[in-house]
Amino acid sequence: MLSVLTSVVFAVLASRRGCSPADVPDFAAHFGSKTRYEDSRAYRRLLAEPAAVDRSLPRVPSGERCSPVHLTAVVRHGSRYPTVKNIRAMRQLSDLLRTASPSPSPSREDGERSAAWRRDVLRRWDMWYTEDMDGQLVPKGREDLRQLATRLAVSFPSLLGEESLRAGRVRVLTSSKHRCVSSAEAFQEGLHLSANVTLAVRYRHQVDDGLLRSFDSCRGYVEGVEKNRTALAEVYKFKRGTEMEALRKKVADKLGLPHRGLTPDLLEAAFFLCSYELAIKSLHSPWCFLFDREDAKVLEYKCDLKLFWKRAHGHAITLAASCPLFHHVFRSLDKAGRPRRSGDTPPEPASILIGHAETLLPFLGLLDLYKDETPPTADNYQSQHARRFRSSLLVPYAANVVLVLLDCTRGPRLQMLVNEAPVRFPGLPEEDAPLYRDVRAAYRHLLDGCDFHKECEGATGGRGPNTEL
Template sequence: MKYLLSITFICFSYIRFATSSFCYWNTACSYRYFSSVTPYSAVRGDIRDSVINIKECEPVSIWGLFRHGRTHPAAKRAGKMKEAISIRDLVVSSYEKGRCSLCAQDIDNLRDWPVNYDLFEKTNALQDEGYQDMFGIGYRLKTVFPQFLDKLEHESYLFKPSDHHWSKESAEAFVKGLGSQNLVIDNQKILNGPDFIFNDGIDSSQKEDESIDEANEYTISSEFLAANDRIQRRLGIDYSLTDDNITALYDLCRYSWSGLHNKASPWCALFTTEDLKVLEYIEDLVHYYKNGYGRKNASQFGHKPLQDLLQKFQRAKEGKGNIITAYFILAETLEATFTALGWFKDSQPLTAVQKGRDRFWRTSKFSAFSSNLFMVLNRCTNKDVTDYHVMFYMNEEPLRSVCEGGICSWGEFERILSPFLNSTQRYSD
């Protein structure tokens, strides 16, 4: 199934060599894949265009995992980003002395960039872009299934966010996008026993450094050191950039990119496309060894949502299930679920010395802000014979190779999900 999950980026940046580098401001297609900070607009489809319709079939139930919308960075990250803003003056000064290889317009854009203090002070807050993205997903689903999702009764749906204010606000935006009145979001936290919504897939007792060892190894690799050297020479500043400085500048680039208005951040001009790919890979390594195939038993943390999916659809077949079930989660749960399914798995593990340009594990693709995985159960009737089919969608595009043509028979669906039905999820390695 790996060929299904390969990632193709159709937009390429053409490097124009002038004195020594390219001009970012007028690059035909700026690189905008920033691991889990990637804007949803960079990866999403449109369910209105891509929905699979089968003759003589009607939707019975929708089940989905929805990562929260775009947020401001966490406090620790935000603090380092705020400190790194002072490097801007060094870059401008370097350009004026003829040492910096950025283009004049890139320098103007960087100099004129207005400091958005909300970025540093309203940490983890849902941005307007994140709200609009989540609203849009709900709106488009309602547009595709207008009668099915109209006038939902209280016992016919479940909207459940994780216990984080940005997830709750994302759920509110999604529900508002559905356009139905008086829908209730279930904000009650389950206190007895593990629950995938609130554990968000990963045991909080895991030490942070256990998930970044390989990433740290990559920072001393020849590939990363070459990128570090390119950045230093490109900026032409006397100050020697540390790894923390480069990470903070990268965060300024990706957190101040506007996906809503498709407006690139002037901070991204500090990097070449190859530099951005190197920094993206560091993030992929962190996620791979925290939530993915690089962590022993990581797939166990994705069993619970898949178990819930199968049970919800089994009940829907019996006429007792929800019309729609939507969970609003963190990236950890989404990545652990993909790992449990065996998706985005490379033939060789990701390591500090083995970065495949065509790797399947690309968090920019499947773990961007507002990324989602949802399934639609359809009941089909032909000559008084009733059957059921399930369609898989990721980021509003059909996963056509999960089953032929993107349409899974009930038997195929059960074969995919049945291994998770009686699994025991353990929250330790």
């Protein structure tokens, strides 16, 4: 929390900028995987109306009658506390500000206040994060999942409504991590609220790390990427590159610190403090005044490089490690779409899978989405401003991929939503909801292949770029 003096000073600074402490930084959509869902893309409408839904869903061909029969959603957990690693870096930064001898302020002021004044404000900031928080879900994170569940239930009441809940037919699987289990509970709470079910919530979820953290058991991934520094060579190069070095010196000057004192990791810790204060407390933190939008884009790119080369398209083994989830999703769709006789049990209406950014990114990769023609590297930042692979847009807190199977006149169709927005399948760009058989044919090479055990127990090389699976 801010001390009384710091709060007063910050309020003065905020008033000079024409905003209040509750306002959102103008670069809030550039926090990478630490971006709030409502700040991502067009979802800023949720700031004003958390229950806002797209009333045009599902989108089906004109003149064709369709009804939803099954929904599978792969969902990231909600807003969380920092992990122990981040908390230690934050504490180190806070200690540095309190103990380091200030360097002379630069001769040209950066516009608002002297470095000494700014440093004094941040010295008085209370380092309130503790290691026992370690990535746990925060109250805002529970609300993220409740609101997402409510919106999906409004869009698909026949699948996520009262009848499905009372019958216990909404299946929920979750990663074993505490933040995911708490998110699974919150999602179910949201469904009950939306359906006006007066019964106490009876949580029905199962832990399945084999699906939602399959990368942990993929030896090829763990040895070839996770523990292989050369797999992230582009990240380390950018970390010491021109853009990051210029930003590091700029922020050090703003804090009145010697350049050598503010390491790249501590620079990132300052940026994370801005993002966490916003995500956890809806606070425009004084840490945010160290950065502008162009600075945030540099740090966002560093995050994107790490996620691309560690969790997404960068290495084929990373995508192969997600094959169990890919196969599970399509098996669920296959089962729901099979012809049934009148006496057969109706298909399971919904399957909710709660995981991590590391769960969603390789799944999106297997779907062949958000893959740029030129991959991001340490040397091409300036040409990557229009890149499709932006973690701030793809995997903010509570990010989701929803696949809705529709029973239509011409046969089953499949509608895909990414963060609640319709997205067309690669190779099938003409329709929002193509025939399911066409979608399946587009991914036949993965459905008939994509052998997790073969890929994960084979060679562990993670150095080369991604190749087709």
